Amino acid sequence: MKYKTIAAPCTRTLIEKRSEFIAAVTPVQTAEQAIACIQDAHAAYRKARHHVYAYVLRDQNISRYSDDGEPQGTAGLPVLDVIRKQGLTDVCCVVSRIFGGVLLGANGLVRAYGQACAQALRDAQIMEMCACRSMTIQCDYTFYGRLQFALASDPVIITDTQFTDAVTVTLLVLEEQAQSLCDRLIDLSNGTITVSLEDAGYRDFSSVLP
Missing domain, CATH: 3.30.70.240 (Alpha-Beta Plaits)
Incomplete structure (x- = not known):
């Protein structure tokens, strides 16, 4: 039996039409730890309008996500899809968006949130x-x-x-x-x-x- 996760937290920023998408991926083992990551993002990036998140836990195969005010299905679910497609578990990703004044549209949001998460995971050490x-x-x-x-x-x-x-x-x-x-x-x-x-x-x- 085996599973894949990340070794340590990793944060990367994606710029899309002047909006900043700050993706923080963190290894977690419980929902409480994931919630703490979300709270940390709120505290660290107070200018962000949205703190979108998704997490997957090996224990009981739990997964959760939130669009945090973005149009339904354009933010949290794309982040969750990236985590799942990479076969990872015990991972939380929070993407904090600092609005740059240009609307991205639904497709643009899906792409930006997914790419921000993928970029952070690409630079994280996979175990x-x-x-x-x-x-x-x-x-x-x-x-x-x-x-x-x-x-x-x-x-x-x-x-x-x-x-x-x-x-x-x-x-x-x-x-x-x-x-x-x-x-x-x-x-x-x-x-x-x-x-x-x-x-x-x-x-x-x-x-x-x-």
């Missing part, structure tokens, strides 16, 4: 969060080189290596691959290593996945 397990391997020094070579071809994240009387390597491995990797390493060592597995929740594997 691919995967269900995983923490694996701890203890081996002797003679096997350590073979262990490194064996792990090089697998999408694992080494989190710690300790050198004492033996070598202890701790890594994260995809949940669906954990047992097969464990069995393969034990076979490779002819049973001379010890391996333990623990649940590790969801972690970002974007750096090791193709």
Whole structure:
């Protein structure tokens, strides 16, 4: 199991016919956190006439949006569509519009709000969060080189290596691959290593996945 979200807040501004569309995307996990993002936008951009928002939460597959006074369907829904089309969750986007004196029309608003959100997400760091397990391997020094070579071809994240009387390597491995990797390493060592597995929740594997 996996999902995609963003690593950190990112804010970008789109200028369309003198109107400023300030898009702020933020990782969130609850509706309360999303509401706090919306309130922050109100406080930060007091000149804005509209604070359009959309958010998607993995918990209970919740999604919400608001046009905040713009014509119905021209603002919040386009923002939500961008988030969904990128396959993202646990994300809130607030687009604050500072009016520039030129009316954009319905199509212009749809395009501007969607592009503002897309621009902010394009510059945000995307994380691919995967269900995983923490694996701890203890081996002797003679096997350590073979262990490194064996792990090089697998999408694992080494989190710690300790050198004492033996070598202890701790890594994260995809949940669906954990047992097969464990069995393969034990076979490779002819049973001379010890391996333990623990649940590790969801972690970002974007750096090791193709």
